[in-house]
Amino acid sequence: MAVDKSMNVLIVDDYKTMLRIIRNLLNQLGFDNVEEATDGAMALAKLRQGTYGLIISDWNMEPMTGLQLLKEVRADVKLKHIPFVMVTAESKTDNVVAAKAAGVTNYIVKPFNADTLKQKLTAVFGEF
């Protein structure tokens, strides 16, 4: 199934620099409809108002962490089908296990490069 690159992608990070980096890399991969949120609560509000085909979120945010956001998304009937990619500096095994248990679709460790992002999105959507 070919991925619809026109879908809305929500990126969530409390560092504006990271939002810009991820947005730019997504743009280079052909994803032009990228929206941003700087914390979990803002992300949830956007997700409940719009239609999104992918969530890319940082973990270490306050007050709602990326893991809590993931759990909220997976607990919401209307949102739980959305692929959720965690992009984080949290690289301990326990973190990866917890994210997987909460239903994460894929996991990218910071710092990352464009190739890694493309690989993970390919793992989620298939070749594009």
Added chain:
Amino acid sequence: MPSVKTSLVDDLTRQIDAARQAQPGLSREEVAEIVEEVVKSLGGAFSLAEINLYREIDTLAKVIQAAKREIVAVRPDEISDRHIPEAAIELDAVVEATAKATGEILDYAEALEKLGATLPAKARTQITETVTGIFEACNFQDITGQRITKVVKTLNYIETKIGSLLKAFGEELGDLPPLPEEEEEAPVGDAALLNGPQLPQNANSQSEIDAILAGLF
């Protein structure tokens, strides 16, 4: 150093001599009787072991007093009131400055990417690859920021522990005279001018420096 026993015997001998001088008629037997009475009165009250124990406790108390003076000399209140907050402010400034610099790098990279879109295919690809490399390299700002946040949390933890230490000793710490402070050698000459980057609010702007220079010459 005389033992406790020797010291007691010496003391007793002195007192007996004094008693003999006061009452020259005292016989050896009478003196022996007095000594026996004195020793009996001491019996069970202070053994040598107990006297040693009291001496050790006294030494311990002196060590504790000295330790308290050392703590006062370290100026824990200054560490928590001045040094740690200043370090936290410096680290915040690092995060702010790197965020600003990274933002500017990204501005230029994005401008370059737009420019690349107007170029022939081969040049466009090269520009895109270069710009991608810049985007990737800018990851550092996020990681640096998170690491510095951890350091700030550690500083806050130390500050809390120092607060607990001060609280544990309470007011008695404040009553102690500090040990004489070791004078920190103030840098002189050119070394006195090495202060490193100033926090933005303390720094002179280029225009202010220009004005200072203009005022000097």
